[in-house]
Amino acid sequence: MRFTILLTAILMTVSAARAETFDSIAAVINHEAISCYDIQRETNDALKQLKASGAEQQASRAEIGRRILESKIVNTLQQQEAAKLELTVSHEEVEQAVQNTERQNNLMPGQLEQALAMQGMDFDEYKNKLRDQILVGKLINVAVRSKVNISEEALREYHRKHLANPKPRREVQLAQIFIPLSSEPSPAEVTLARNKAHDIHAQLSAGKAFRQLVALYSESPERQQDGIMGWFMEGGISQRFTPALELPIGAVTHPIRSPSGFHILKAVQERWKEPEATGESYDEVHARHILLQIPSFSDDKTRLKIRQRAERIAVAMNGASDEEFIARAKESSQGPSASQGGDLGWFRRGMMVPVFEESAFALNAGETSGVVESSFGLHIIRTVAKRHVDPNSLEAHRDNITQILTNVDMQERLPRWIEGLKSSANIEIRDCSSLDALPLPAEPKSPTQKSAQDAPGTTEK
Template sequence: MKTWLGIIAAVALLVGGLARAELVDKVAAVVNRDVIALSEVQQRAAPELARLAGERDPRKRSEQRNQILKEALDTLIAEKLVEAEVKELGLTVTPAEVDEAMADVQKQNNITDPAQFEQLLAREGYTMKTYKEFLGKQIVRGRLMQMKVAAKVKISEEDLKAAYAQYAKLEGDEAEVHARHILVAVDPKATPEQVEAARKKAEAIAQEARRPGMDFASLAKARSEGPSKEDGGDLGFFRRGVMVPAFEKAAFSLKVGEVSDPIRTNFGWHVLKVEEKRAVGVTPYEEMRPKLEAQLRQQKTEKFVEQYVQELKKKASIEVKL
């Protein structure tokens, strides 16, 4: 649901018993009269499934794979139901609106090179065309949620002060970390063997980075496959809650000057070095108020969106075959 708020079916007519049997084998769910193919579920789950390559316990890997597929299917079912509501209400989006959203995504990620943007999209399994289609759907879904949910969301001053008190308690002794990283890129559709080969390459880079006197920034410029390579892999200062969990855990657990073991994310394997840490003060309430209000609004909106989707599910005919 979060992606709907951040803006930021295959139907086959087949003849013959054998063809029909093959179709059934590949159906993950039927939502009213719309079919969700297993391939759709696998594609949606691809980034998460790619992370399983590092799990060497077959039982755990199987359990995690099943859970990932289930969550991806739940998301696709919700999307089917919302798309039906969008069509019924006649909600549309113009190409100009999609282009504006695309420009916003690039701006938020500090991307100015179109080729770099296409490369990042490819790692997530998108082409420019399919990503525009995705954004268009997100926009109209957002409009539907604005119609159905927005009026229910209320933020009081008491809510904001309670959120600030919690923030101040958590952030009072917090630190910021300044880190650099080297990326060994991994395609979302990479085989387990390719993922493991990339991990070994990252491990070798980590060992090289730990050599006495090694300049990590120079090594990043020479070996990294990420967009920050020209800056020596510099990520600047960041607090908790900014990076993905695995990356954040390593950054805040390492001592200054230490180099991490390879860390897996959607983009591949990262080797991280902590350059420095510094204590940060608590931001005053009036300065934090707009951010806290936005966070609370998103949290409450997500809650009402989930309730709305559950209502749609109760009214729908849903047959899960996965």
């Protein structure tokens, strides 16, 4: 009996400590709370990772906790903004992302879960984080990327400088350490951030490992990937960062000021991209369509009704203006392009099912087809325009150039958008320091999982 009472007392003590931790609030963002427990748990994980990497800890526990809290605040704001816009992520989208990850890492279906388990990671938690990433990606596309407008002049200038006379071009993989500034920083804030950036640069000059200083100080989204931003070449990066493209491998820039903060860039790797071989010229068409789908379970009577409806639409659209076709496509089409007035953009031969492209290429610009049946259903096709394309022309590279220049614009626009979310939100920061000494509950460790103390230390080459 005494054993039972003693055990109950111990459990009550532990539960009280955990309750205090769970109930303590680190921050409230538009009435949504972030718990001190979550901040402490992730701070512990970050400290273990730093120790396992061989880093000599230079940032305090409080500093690391502050950066983790800042990251969670931004994520919470993004999730709230996505909810306002009624953006969602389906189960199918998450599963597709899992399959893509397995394929990119040469894993067989189902092996990703096993690989994560060997690292002590919960698969459901991984998928929840993946869902968050997909949702934030959708939000950024809607709220930021969709507002980027690349001018015709910018497209022509990029083509003239980099593609009109193709030659080998150097690509550099860049990493960064980022020290942020608020949207309207005071002179004192700018001075503090600048001094911090120069101190970090001094540590790098003294031989400190870049990726360890990323873990200690950087506040960019790439922090979890050792600061790696991706591959860049001339014309594909913000003008202020172009000096980084001239660096020898392993070298770093001095701190670079941008509207969002201070950046220290490192040239990690290089490669040379050869110009694409000049191909033959080809024809393209710009087409719209109205699609009526025929369910697989349809009987002959139902199929006949759908075809008769398609034929009526085809007759009505014969001789109609492009505006009238767009309106009818938005009203009647059952294809994914319906909301864009049935617009399929420009395509060349081999990009559509044969029966569809044969009809589209046979029409003159401004003409509309009769009913064309494919494996997708019944189509009424309108050829908007036709053109002959030189493979080295601007038109052949337009989509690729647009994507490159959009990414350049996003390098400046995205941090400003994030700061805008923060400045317009009601954010209340609270104090978790009194709970720092409370032990976190031990998490179960799989037989294959090593402790942080057992993990071999690594150093940056």
